[in-house]
Amino acid sequence: MRGFTTADRTALSAQKPEPLYHQLFLVLKHKIDSGDLRHAARLPGELELAEFFGVSRITTRRALDELQSANYVRRQRGLGTYVTHE
Numbered sequence: 001m002r003g004f005t006t007a008d009r010t011a012l013s014a015q016k017p018e019p020l021y022h023q024l025f026l027v028l029k030h031k032i033d034s035g036d037l038r039h040a041a042r043l044p045g046e047l048e049l050a051e052f053f054g055v056s057r058i059t060t061r062r063a064l065d066e067l068q069s070a071n072y073v074r075r076q077r078g079l080g081t082y083v084t085h086e
Helices: 006-010 020-033 046-053 057-069
Strands: 073-076 080-083
Touching (some): 057 073
16 A cells, blocks of 8 residues: 555554543544655555554544544545645
8 A cells, every 4th residue: 555564554553551532543643744654645444544554434534533533634525544644
């Protein structure tokens, strides 16, 4: 998946005390903060992210909801999720 590495995939672990959705939130937030995912970039869909990271779609949705609440992304049904944080 473009913009993501194997290290990103292995950053998530059910053995960690944080919920998986929060771990995914932190990975995506780091990608945005570091500039790997730039302003106005379209993120992969929920299902694609879920498959890449080996988590459920609900886990992915919760991570994206948390990013939206933190004003890192804008989500529009049918159009996708876009980075809004600069």
